[in-house]
Amino acid sequence: MNSGSDARDDVILEIRDLEVTFHGDDGSVQAADRVSFTVRRGETVAVVGESGSGKSASVLAVLQLLPRSGNVEVRGSVRLDGRELLDADRRTLRAVRGGAVAMIFQDPMTSLNPVVRVGKQLVEMLREHRYPGGRRAAERRAVELLRVVGIPQPELRMRQFPHEFSGGMRQRVMIAMAIANEPSLLIADEPTTALDVTIQAQVLDVLRDAKAATGAAAIVITHDLGVVAELADTVVVMYGGRVVETGSAEEIFAAPRHPYTIGLMAGLPRLDADVDRLVPIPGSPPNLADPPPGCRFHPRCTLRAGRDVCATETPELREIAAGRRSACHFTEEISAEETAAEAARVSELTGVPLTGDGR
Structure with missing residues (x-):
């Protein structure tokens, strides 16, 4: 190193x-x-x-x-x-x-x-x-x-x-x-x-x-x-004019740690199931002339669960692991098991191998 x-x-x-x-x-x-x-x-x-x-x-x-x-x-x-x-x-x-x-x-x-x-x-x-x-x-x-x-x-x-x-x-x-x-x-x-x-x-x-x-x-x-x-090699994920997640490509694909990144991954077409429609992120991107307060993704976020802090306080882009940063108040609540299952599907679609520990 x-x-x-x-x-x-x-x-x-x-x-x-x-x-x-x-x-x-x-x-x-x-x-x-x-x-x-x-x-x-x-x-x-x-x-x-x-x-x-x-x-x-x-x-x-x-x-x-x-x-x-x-x-x-x-x-x-x-x-x-x-x-x-x-x-x-x-x-x-x-x-x-x-x-x-x-x-x-x-x-x-x-x-x-x-x-x-x-x-x-x-x-x-x-x-x-x-x-x-x-x-x-x-x-x-x-x-x-x-x-x-x-x-x-x-x-x-x-x-x-x-x-x-x-x-x-x-x-x-x-x-x-x-x-x-x-x-x-x-x-x-x-x-x-x-x-x-x-x-x-x-x-x-x-x-x-x-x-x-x-x-x-x-x-x-x-x-x-x-x-x-x-x-x-490295991915910088942006939403509403802000950086919301960064990390290596393998880490981002294997275990995204921001709800917006997870939504992007979920919107990829599936090879393992017969589906009629892709799964979009609900809602629309923010109007940057009048952005929402707090986390700009909160009106579309499924992790928020009605918590006020998402709509009132801007989350800082903070380090959550070596080389990983996320701008989410509740990134620790993102299930490793859920992201691992989604990551396996994304890996099959994109050809990006998962890291050994899924992180």
């Missing part, structure tokens, strides 16, 4: 008490509320939650990719290799984006310039950070990158436009651009959305191989627990 100083040296990204608030004519929406987590070198962290949970807003704030206007307020701390990014100037951010940190966006068709050939876009990325005076070297590297991510006939594809690629191939181009400058951190925002299951699996394989080849750490934003099972 690492010593405290070694563990600190191993942290590449540290997010502390991050708050993201959008101000509008009708009021303010706090999309991220005191979000904190760390990413270590070589680690893949999955940020999980329903739409509107604040996961994308939190991670986009890392690179100041939220709209730069008076309508967006960002507070807290985001440190990359010990360097604060929230107060970084444009020159520093320009060097970091696509260099030390690379982003794979959800929709490659809106991320790639539709009227510029794919090869030229790759070359521009390379020349910005690695080959400022060497177009020929950048072009050779661009061809190599397309080959690495499994795009056939890369020399031909270099001359084509984004609309001439399939959705899966466009996502491979985005991965090629992301790893072009060997970043230390990759961020992937819903990398398999709108792709069919077969193409999703191929893209995840490419992403995994690309990450291994560069040695980069990664943050994967997703609502898909299958993606979490495929890629994640």
Whole structure:
């Protein structure tokens, strides 16, 4: 096990008490509320939650990719290799984006310039950070990158436009651009959305191989627990703009310790029974313009059992075991036997092996 100083040296990204608030004519929406987590070198962290949970807003704030206007307020701390990014100037951010940190966006068709050939876009990325005076070297590297991510006939594809690629191939181009400058951190925002299951699996394989080849750490934003099972070492579960549970992927799948996480697991399709409908979490996600008091999950929570503290006091994200944290007043009441039975089913669905003690 690492010593405290070694563990600190191993942290590449540290997010502390991050708050993201959008101000509008009708009021303010706090999309991220005191979000904190760390990413270590070589680690893949999955940020999980329903739409509107604040996961994308939190991670986009890392690179100041939220709209730069008076309508967006960002507070807290985001440190990359010990360097604060929230107060970084444009020159520093320009060097970091696509260099030390690379982003794979959800929709490659809106991320790639539709009227510029794919090869030229790759070359521009390379020349910005690695080959400022060497177009020929950048072009050779661009061809190599397309080959690495499994795009056939890369020399031909270099001359084509984004609309001439399939959705899966466009996502491979985005991965090629992301790893072009060997970043230390990759961020992937819903990398398999709108792709069919077969193409999703191929893209995840490419992403995994690309990450291994560069040695980069990664943050994967997703609502898909299958993606979490495929890629994640650590899971950060968000609900209503807050982090409600963290732990290793194996621990989260084997024994979730927050009612919301248990609800996400229960909503997976079953292979061991003939059911007509999935089991959803009752109710709807909170309106972040007017969130409920106390625990934001309490209106939908089956563990609350009418207890007032859930509706009046905000539960702190506290350590419940080594490397495990949960923001629930009554996490100790969650039955290990019940979660073990649910975990066995989830493990069968996702292929994530359970830890030896189910915790």
